[in-house]
Amino acid sequence: MNVEDLRVFVATLDEGSFTAAAEKLGVSKQYASRRTMALEELLGVRLLNRTTRRLQPTELGMLLYERAARILADLQETQELVSDRSPVVRGTLRISAPMTFGTLHISPLLPLFMKQHPHMALELELNDRAVDLLAEGYDMSIRIGTLEDSTLVAKRLTAMQIVICASPHYLATHGTPTTPDDLQQHACLLYGHSRLVEWRFQENGKPVSVPVTGNLRANNGEIIRDAAVGGMGIAYLPTFIIDGALENGSLVPILGAYQPPQAAVYAVYPHHRQSARAVQVFSDFLRQQLSSLNDRQP
Known part of the structure; x- marks a missing residue:
């Protein structure tokens, strides 16, 4: 059996389709499909049940997948073992x-x-x-x-340091929170995927967590930063995203006595x-x- 055919077959089951496997391996969908068919022809068995929606391994296909995955892992480990003896990293x-x-x-x-x-x-x-x-x-x-x-x-x-901040306009309009609990009365800009968000602080050396809510949630920190600069609410972001806004004054840090943990x-x-x-x-x-x-x- 060709090792490359095993690699295509394992990737196809890992990714769930010829299209996804081809993208992962940097080949065409037709190539991935053709190599799997060649493997079936070589072995004389059906390895995959094909429908319009999904690929499902047969019992023998699953057996081959488990063995092939181990073989490929062993080959990778062997390659790395030998390469580690070389002064050149590959x-x-x-x-x-x-x-x-x-x-x-x-x-x-x-x-x-x-x-x-x-x-x-x-x-x-x-x-x-x-x-x-x-x-x-x-x-x-x-x-x-x-x-x-x-x-x-x-x-x-x-x-890395986290900073809680807001725009001067937001604070002038809505007031400045003086304790973490005050955040529950403010519009907070939520960064991440979780539906339940808690912001962490240090109070007298002890950790404090406060649940927060808001009308904007995004999985990108720059969106949250720009919303904060635009006066939409309070943000809780790492300095590498907001350094520029802090320097030019479009965002100002708040709750200085309750710094987020390092x-x-x-x-x-x-x-x-x-x-x-x-x-x-x-x-x-x-x-x-x-x-x-x-x-x-x-």
């Missing part, structure tokens, strides 16, 4: 990162990294959702804030990628380059 690294942080802080670093490691290939996808690294095939994700408990490995890259930027990856040299090289590079962000914390 391989493809698939990374997810938040949109704004990616454009502002990762993008400018990529030319230097690629110059230092010309034999590496990077696939960087920017979005503001928490991707499923295992299900979606990412080697690493950049995540920001206070991490939830997870089975993933997290490497701290740099410190957070950080992390490289997060599955346990089975922890020893991968490409993952370690890129995360160490980011940690070194991003350390200067600490100098700009308020």
Whole structure:
């Protein structure tokens, strides 16, 4: 059996369609379908039941999938084991990162990294959702804030400060909250996907969480920042998104006695990628380059 045919077959079941598998592998849909048909012909069995809506593995197809996935994982591990003995770092690294942080802080670093490691290939996808690294095939994700408990490995890259702020116009119109509990009487601009939002603070060295509500929710921090600048409400955002607005006075920090807890930027990856040299090289590079962000914390 051709290893590439096994790779196409596994990707097809992982992604749920020939189209999605082809996109992941960088081939055409016709190629993915044709290679799976060739595999069925070679083995003399049907591996997939095809309908207009979905692909469903047969019993033998599922057996092949389980074995093939192990074979491909062993091949990847063997390749990395041998590559780790080489002074040259090789391989493809698939990374997810938040949109704004990616454009502002990762993008400018990529030319230097690629110059230092010309034999590496990077696939960087920017979005503001928490991707499923295992299900979606990412080697690493950049995540920001206070991490939830997870089975993933997290490497701290740099410190990050959260600031609660609003425009002078909003505060002049609606008043300035003096305690976190006052936020429940204000329009809060909600950043993220969760329907129930709590903002965290420190009061006399102790953590305090306050549930907040508002008429605008977005999964992109720049949208929340612009809404705050426009006087729509109060925002709770990292400094790398609002530095400019704080400097020019279009946003002002509030609740100075109740600072949000110190957070950080992390490289997060599955346990089975922890020893991968490409993952370690890129995360160490980011940690070194991003350390200067600490100098700009308020």
